[in-house]
Amino acid sequence: MMTDQQVRLYMSKRKHHSQEVAAAKAGISVRSARRIEHDARLPSQKPRRYWRSRPDPLADVWDTEIVPLLMNAPRLQAITILRKLQDDHPDQYPDGVRRTLERRVSHWRAMAGPPKEVFFPQLHEPGARGLSDFTDMADLRVTVAGVRFDHRLYHFVLAFSRWEYANVVEGGESFEALSVGLQNALWQAGGCPHEHRTDSLSAAFKNLQDEADFTVRYAALLEHYGMSGTRNNRGQGHENGSVESSHRYLKEAVDQALMLRGHRDFNDRAAYDEFLREVVMRRNRRNAAAFRIEREQLIDLPLRRTTDFVEEEARVTRCSTFTIRGILYSAPSRLIGHRLKVRVYGDRLDCYLSGAMVHSTPRGSHAASSSRRAINYRHFIEALKRKPGAFKGLAFRDDLFPRAAYRGTWEQLEARMTQRDACRTMVGLLELAALDGVEAVLAERLAGLLVDGVLPDLPALREEFAPRHADCPAVNVVIPPAGSYDTLLVEEVSA
Template sequence: MDLIELFMHWDAGRSKSELAVSLGMDRKTVQKYLAPAEAEGLVPGLGLAAEEWKDLVAGWFPTAVDGRLRQITWPEFDARIEWVREQLEAGVAGAVVHQRLVDEHGVRASQRSFYRWLAATLPDAGRAGRAVTVLKPLSAPGELGEVDYGLLGNWRDPDTGRGHRVWAFVLTLPFSKQLFVFPTTRMDQLTWTNAHVAAFELFGGVPRRLTPDNLKTGVITPDLYDPRINLAYAELAGHYGTLIDPARGNRPKDKPHVERMVQYVRGSFWAGQSFSSLAQMRAEAQRWCRDVAGARRPRALAGQTSWEVFTAVERPALIPLPARRLEPAEWRTATVGSDCHASVKGVLYSVPYQLVGTRLDVRVSATMVEFHLDGAIVKVHPRIAKGRQTDLSDYPPAAAGFFTRDAAWCRENASLIGPAAAALIDGLLEEPLVHRIRAAQGIIRLVRTHRPEAVETACAAAAAAGDPTLKTVRGLLAAGVTVLPVRPNGDNGAGAYLRGPGAFTAS
């Protein structure tokens, strides 16, 4: 019956492509069945009835009239037809039914033979529970871009001698079937963003919707209704005004037009080619997209090439490129440590002390590092290659004082107290020990609780005693020293009888 329907539609003048789509057959299968009629010189428009076509089909394909006669194992299935019907109606898959027939009933027939028997004997029961393939409607020009990513092969860089695995980022526009290919030796966030930007610039516009694979550089959590998009990918979508609509996990039919394109790129662009550098490889890939992939004539385009349909119909329908090119950036997360710094790619950057212990999103571009909390920027630093980048205002006020009150600040404030304090602090700061600046700051801070004259007197007394330290100055102030002590002369105040040197040498 299927073949009779096929020939009647063909006789009515429908093309082989239309027959394949309408009857759910492969175009090669249609060609195979029509071959005997064409070999006999038959052409559409004969106007034959169904019975006439049945006689012709029976002559061309005798096994199609009653294939049961050729199946020597089918009686084994016939003897268990009711059991098979019960299994299928209970929702058991056909493959499982066949396995149970083999294991429990001793049937020796193959699974393929079982499926043929099922289609001829229990067609309705055999279709129960089968997945239905629904063709996706054709997308409008400029509406959709499908994204995939796969391995091309191994490549040795002639300059360095190092071997690399090369991957391909592939973006397909389903309407025109036009491809974009971006080879890379790694697929991190920056490369993922750069590949999209390069595709948009080659196309001269942006599709309204992108359906990528669930690569972590693009989609963190795949979900039909609420996917979680990587921040870098979301930033790209916002800048170019496109919608990210990721494919579901293990659902290749969500992006059918790009699904097999990696194999095509591997065979047509990559196989047997040699490249001098990664830059030359990418330039050659863009040429190949225009001149080779763009020269294909898919059946759906009615004889036109992909590039012709793209330039004439799809390119004008794309979202125009924005005036400013997106600066590619990488997004990371970092936790602010107790020292008010967060580590980003091996470099420490200061963050306001109020955020200690907080996990922040970090946008890392070629020149800047931005820290974000709940979508708001809380700190920005120029990017450096290594070391530490500190803004002293990020410290608590009390802790920041140690760094802002440097040696110059100490000398200036000591001179306001008096010459003795200035001299004492000058002596402290001459020593190459970092902790001495703390002692100098501590002496100056004494004027908060004591009169400047008292601090000056204590500094002078400490210097006179030969112990010019913060501890001594603080102790003297605690003891209430307000005047300089008089240094004893060594005779405990007794009167002196002075004689000249000659008194000791006279005989």
């Protein structure tokens, strides 16, 4: 199809060049150039051709076979229909018919197909709406101390300014995770939006037909901050588009920052939290001007936060463990036999005895890849020193290893030493790892020994990493007699 611009260009070049040269400069063929000189009208001035220039290859089956298929299943793809035609009519409909069939199907859908879903763009007023959602971060392959860190993010976004907040959630999409994340976001923003919107979280909604089917705890949370609650229709994630689209951009920003960093491993959870906070703050700087406008329209915060935990009870067994929500936790042995009041937060458990907090531990995960145990090896060191032989058959032995290097070391010790010596050496290594700041450094040394195929020398490692008692020099202080100060006074008066 020639354009009016090409025809004008050809006519201009034809004044000074031959027909072939003018056609080449206008980007048309010589045959088209001859047609232009025979009829100088512009393409837009000529009547459009509505007749076919070649036979319709689908004329025999369009009304009898293809249209009934589309009416019965409008979402059928053209390639699926073509494969059926090829099965029903061998050697009659080659693959070259596909493009013609796609055009015909597209035209049929526009003329007689079912109505499509309409998306309504929204205008967001400052301070009107904030949105919460969770997003999985498994695709980023983050590791902590060399171990894969399966987690998701709680993500909050203010619809007008795109200001956002995110924090790590190791467990599921629980009410505690929602409450902690939402309150952290509100207090960091310095105010509350008038409306809080989520998807159909079971932590916030009973998911009944009633529009206002809030759970009791979620309704109390909204009332405390003076917000109204709404949700999108089930299965319609685009209705939460302000936060759903932000998921992708936030994860892309985290992924890019990890690439710049050069590796995806962090020494501990706190280091990853700090890394994530810097990424979110960097994104918020771009929206600072809009956030200042929205900040003026936010509802004032209440005087204090509301409850963001659930209280349960658990008895510490003689194995120095207790169970909360199907996850086994360890505790200091001094708490054996006591019944604790356990406050379950989104990221941790705080344990109280007679009103005093006696233990705190990170919350375990219900993920499929998790052992559903949250064991701290430090709670068992003293007992294992007295009974090192119990280490080999311990039910939760593999959960005692703080890093992969310790597990690999145990496998080598078990294979190349007697059971007694292997257990004693491993317990000694764990005791050494429990010292402040030694766990990560010792893990690097053990990893190097594993590569070299050398067993660890426990006395030498103790000499290297254990704290040394410094010998302080003895200082003898001679106290002068009190009468010697009178001499100073006399000298001052004389002067």
